[in-house]
Amino acid sequence: MSMANSPPMKDRIRGIFVRFGFLLIFAGFVTFFAAWNPVFLQGQNMLNIVEGSAVLLILALGMTLIVATGGIDLSVGIALDFGAAFAIVAMKEYDAGWVTAACAGVAGGSLVGIMNAILVVGLRVSPFMATIGTFFIGSSVQRIFTNGGGPISHRRMPDGFREIAMGDVMGIPLEVIIAATLALVYFVVLEMSVWGRRVHAMGMQRPAAIVAGIPVSRILIVAYIVAAATCAVAGLIGAASIRMFTPLAGFSYLLDAIAAVFIGAALHPRGRPNVLGTVAGVLFLGIVTNGLNLMGLNFNTKDALSGIILVAALALAVAQRKLR
Template structure:
């Protein structure tokens, strides 16, 4: 049994320090929030806050897919490809095949599923490590998009069905549709990963695959399922993006890769046992979106902003992982 801990003063201090450490991301977030608010009054306006939330939707959806894969012990570098495929399949279905808006959505999801199935096949059947398998798919996916678009030019489709366009610009009772979709996917993932029996199994596989297997869980099936669901979720992000811009932009998804990884690890660092979790990921996404928005408002040079957010990502990752190690 664990060593007896005397409930003394030192213990209380330790607990406070530990809680502070665990919530330090929230503190950093608060500090950044205050900094941006102080620096530029426009940051706090309702319009800008809505902007941040709306702008988080795609990253949130992609990060949730990533959360699922990381929770089951892998990583998915092909989230960007899945996103792009979702966007491309939907746009092409409508432009070249006159698909209705819901058929187009289904096509987009199918595009994501193709990427997920390829990942699942490589990881489960061919025993390639998730990192290398999805890295390969990342390369191939990028190349396929360039081939398909003859070098990377966007495929635009101005005459989108109105319902499809509404995915990006519509609203439900005045709440922007992107926020509605983001919250809905968040709720589904929360139920799936944190409340359902499937979630328990995913987490068990991610923590100790051999123990999960011996407990009678069909680990291979779950890993495969996880990759497919994650890719289809990313495709939702692609569908939003394509509706927003009324076109498919090749390789646009890659921008979300590192950000989604960072969001997942930031979220994990806030979990008492350092596990990737849905709500933590959501906080991580908000943090990253807020930084991006704040830097935008500061009017920095595009490249400098890019570099800064890259460095912030690495620092956030280091911070999250070092903190997780501290706990063990």
């Protein structure tokens, strides 16, 4: 009787895949990289992975908020760039203190969110078209301002600003603390507050949310501005790290941020964007990047393998979601 009532082997394998598929792949990569190079599992290397993922996590948190509303934001890299540019210019040209410069950077990044909000809410442009338009406008502004795309360096920036990227608290890099704090705030707001439940309701069933009386337009405006301001914080860390503003540097993070969010969404039981899933997606990408670097592969081979692994991870996450 027990054998007759037990589920077929196919169903059991499917159940394991649905529940633990991504975790098994995650563990498989960790095991492989550790076997290839014992340095991979050393504490300092683990800290390097977390520290190297801080900027991407901050960017992905902003993307998570926008995707949760049912949209997409292709201008997160521009918000990052504006955050770095406004801060560097404030210190270099106006001799601003580091606090003022940081505020200027966040304000500069917020302009990107305001532009997106005007297009999406005011002019009813689709989020995809609106944010890609903001991307092209922001890219052109950067090229014009820098006379073709040259970097703006500031080697004598205040120590306080430099500490954003180089400082630490009890051995933990300050940028990791900043990223973790933002992740905690996003988790509380998106997963535990009334406002967060309204955001998810908009993302899943916007017509029903409107009928229920949820102020959709107001929430969208706040979401785009908050997301852009969050991405500007990532720009501050980047500027403090290399002591310069590099035009279009944020574009290199765009695809990874999208991938992290959608991997995290596919891992959620209801298939919705969530902070914990985004964190898992970012760490997965950080582990893959670090492991491939330790393997000593050349640049082109490493990029090709990264792309293949990224596509496979997304396909696996989507397959899990469909089976679930």
